[in-house]
Amino acid sequence: MKAAVDVRGLTKRFGDFTAVNEISFSVKEGEIFGLLGPNGAGKSTLIRMLTTLMVPTAGAATVGGADIVRDSDTVRRTIGVIPQALTSDPELSVEENLIIFARLYGVPRERRKHLITELLEAVQLTEWRDKPVKNLSGGMRRRVEIARGLVHEPRIFFLDEPTTGLDPVSRTAVWEMLHRIKTARDLTVIVTTHYMDEADKLCDRIAIVDHGKLVALDSPLNLKASIPGRNFIEASFGGEPDDWRARLQRLPAVDSVSGEGNVVRIASNNGPLTTTALIAAAAESDVAVRSLAVHSTTLDDVFVHFTGRDLRDALQEPSPADQRLLIRR
Amino acid sequence: MQGAFAIIERELRRLRRAPMLVVMSLLLPIVQLVILGHAFGGRVRNLKVGLVDQDHGVPAVRIRELSNAIAANAQTFELVPYDDPGQALTALRNGRLNGVLTIPPGFSRRALAGNEPRVALIADNTDTFVSATLAGTMSGLLGAYNSRTPNARRIATQPTLELVEVYPYVPYVQYLLPGLIVMSIFMMVMIGGGIIYLDDKARGLHEGYLVTPISKFELILGFNVSGALKAALVGVVLMIIGSLIAGVPNAFAPLKVLRLLAVIVLTSVALVSMMFLLMVRMSSPLMARAMFGVLNTLLYFPSGAVYPQQAFPSWLRTMAVVDPFTYPVHALKCVLLKDTGFAAITTDLTYLLAFSVVTMAAATFLFKREL
Numbered sequence: 001m002k003a004a005v006d007v008r009g010l011t012k013r014f015g016d017f018t019a020v021n022e023i024s025f026s027v028k029e030g031e032i033f034g035l036l037g038p039n040g041a042g043k044s045t046l047i048r049m050l051t052t053l054m055v056p057t058a059g060a061a062t063v064g065g066a067d068i069v070r071d072s073d074t075v076r077r078t079i080g081v082i083p084q085a086l087t088s089d090p091e092l093s094v095e096e097n098l099i100i101f102a103r104l105y106g107v108p109r110e111r112r113k114h115l116i117t118e119l120l121e122a123v124q125l126t127e128w129r130d131k132p133v134k135n136l137s138g139g140m141r142r143r144v145e146i147a148r149g150l151v152h153e154p155r156i157f158f159l160d161e162p163t164t165g166l167d168p169v170s171r172t173a174v175w176e177m178l179h180r181i182k183t184a185r186d187l188t189v190i191v192t193t194h195y196m197d198e199a200d201k202l203c204d205r206i207a208i209v210d211h212g213k214l215v216a217l218d219s220p221l222n223l224k225a226s227i228p229g230r231n232f233i234e235a236s237f238g239g240e241p242d243d244w245r246a247r248l249q250r251l252p253a254v255d256s257v258s259g260e261g262n263v264v265r266i267a268s269n270n271g272p273l274t275t276t277a278l279i280a281a282a283a284e285s286d287v288a289v290r291s292l293a294v295h296s297t298t299l300d301d302v303f304v305h306f307t308g309r310d311l312r313d314a315l316q317e318p319s320p321a322d323q324r325l326l327i328r329r
Numbered sequence: 330m331q332g333a334f335a336i337i338e339r340e341l342r343r344l345r346r347a348p349m350l351v352v353m354s355l356l357l358p359i360v361q362l363v364i365l366g367h368a369f370g371g372r373v374r375n376l377k378v379g380l381v382d383q384d385h386g387v388p389a390v391r392i393r394e395l396s397n398a399i400a401a402n403a404q405t406f407e408l409v410p411y412d413d414p415g416q417a418l419t420a421l422r423n424g425r426l427n428g429v430l431t432i433p434p435g436f437s438r439r440a441l442a443g444n445e446p447r448v449a450l451i452a453d454n455t456d457t458f459v460s461a462t463l464a465g466t467m468s469g470l471l472g473a474y475n476s477r478t479p480n481a482r483r484i485a486t487q488p489t490l491e492l493v494e495v496y497p498y499v500p501y502v503q504y505l506l507p508g509l510i511v512m513s514i515f516m517m518v519m520i521g522g523g524i525i526y527l528d529d530k531a532r533g534l535h536e537g538y539l540v541t542p543i544s545k546f547e548l549i550l551g552f553n554v555s556g557a558l559k560a561a562l563v564g565v566v567l568m569i570i571g572s573l574i575a576g577v578p579n580a581f582a583p584l585k586v587l588r589l590l591a592v593i594v595l596t597s598v599a600l601v602s603m604m605f606l607l608m609v610r611m612s613s614p615l616m617a618r619a620m621f622g623v624l625n626t627l628l629y630f631p632s633g634a635v636y637p638q639q640a641f642p643s644w645l646r647t648m649a650v651v652d653p654f655t656y657p658v659h660a661l662k663c664v665l666l667k668d669t670g671f672a673a674i675t676t677d678l679t680y681l682l683a684f685s686v687v688t689m690a691a692a693t694f695l696f697k698r699e700l
Contacts, residue, residue, distance in 0.1 A: 051540050053700050073542045081540040085533025089339065091346040100342075103335035104541040132346070148537075 034203030139170030231271030332543035336551025366502025386437020507661030508634020
């Protein structure tokens, strides 16, 4: 099967800051491909290069078979893009926004009217077609963006953080809609996100990006299976002896024991077995179990494994993008 | 070209949804027209002039009579008699008088002998308008005195001046209008063009365009044509409203309107190109707003819109030569106030055209299609 997107050693440097560091991957036609990583990981920069907004410093990529640098116009015609910022005009109505973009893509007038009606139905905004975009809620504005991105019938669809800033209900609605549209139109979708639950549920394959590098690439299932320990037990104790950690390590099916503060994290291949043994050991040694939680591996665990830190914590680091802005300006 | 038209359509639709932009561009010029035009236009009146007659002879009395006549009729000044010149001078220095007319002792004797009689006007020259008015009035007074004395011959033997005015009196409010039309065009170009463009850029709206197959040329053409259209619209509106406020004679004669339109459209194109060049590599909307105020002053006042360039010092006159406001102000003055044809404004139109071409070429060169 031909690759919809083929990336080879793509690099972007801003002065002496490297935002994207020799990333290579391929996206198959018809798949939903996710780019997961914290803010400042380089996801948006990568998408901007693939959507011809930025010129790469090194490396090459083809989108829909066309080179992003040498054949940028063909790429632009083939792709639909929803950037992170809202790009619809707040003062114009939903329909007017779609008309303007249809004209920008040279969609012939006869086709335009029909397409717009169809799209408005697909995003469920038909009765809002004449309302100014500024009167719509955040979730509805995203739907306008989706319609806008599809107005020229692209085959490949790029979405940069499409549900950031939306409430959980709207997020679900947007994702259901995207799925429906994707299936109906046989699209290839590349999406960036820092919501693990989204990436987990919806993407066929996920690339984990951190500090500009690609650190892992596989389906969500395989990623979770690839790290040692299918379960994680988080527990905190009181009155434990000095060798408690070592004893935890010896519990059945335990793969590794780590700890942040007084919360111990046990990676285990069999959660229930290890938990039972843990409780028994604690009772035997007169150690109080203050808290106990068992869960299956999540992408957060995958992220921690590959990058050495929590996705949550990574989000709190100052974004290199902000530093970059200060340097450039 | 579809892309360029799409951008023009978008800009014009936005303008229709935000008519406040037109109002904002017109507000300052109209306020200036009404307030400045009437504040500066008038004749100075009701000045206070102290009169010290140290002579009391017949010619001195005549001078006093003439002064009283002016005070009573033209009311340019009001006479306050003083016996003591020292007191009068003190009053002048304390600001209670605008001038002191002194008829020195021996004036009558010299006047009758034809031996260089002189009266003195001591004026408060911290205000040049006031002192110029006083000097002018007093010269007129003495002229009237000279023509009425019995010694004057009936037929003048020395050259005298007869002033013939080519155009009907132009009140200051009309004098201001050409400059303010240009200013309104500039304001729409800056607010409705430059600042909005940069605000959109900062919000990321431009990425929406840049991912489409629109070419660099179409983008530039679209933004500039729509900007010029918006600016010309504002210029025309002010031309109409301003002509009515200022009472421009024959304001809506068809040929005149045609010439005015030509100047307004060409000025809009020139100023839009200038704005585009200034903003092409700028990213900060704050910078743009700050620059706007400075530019407004730098361009408007040296253009001769408020005061003749001939009165400027040489460095300001040099600035005026390169000031893109100078030429449309001159052209509009010719067409609006003097009803001239195209012949009088060819230099202005040529400059505007050349200016547009040069700035647009530079802006196109500097414009980046990628982020």
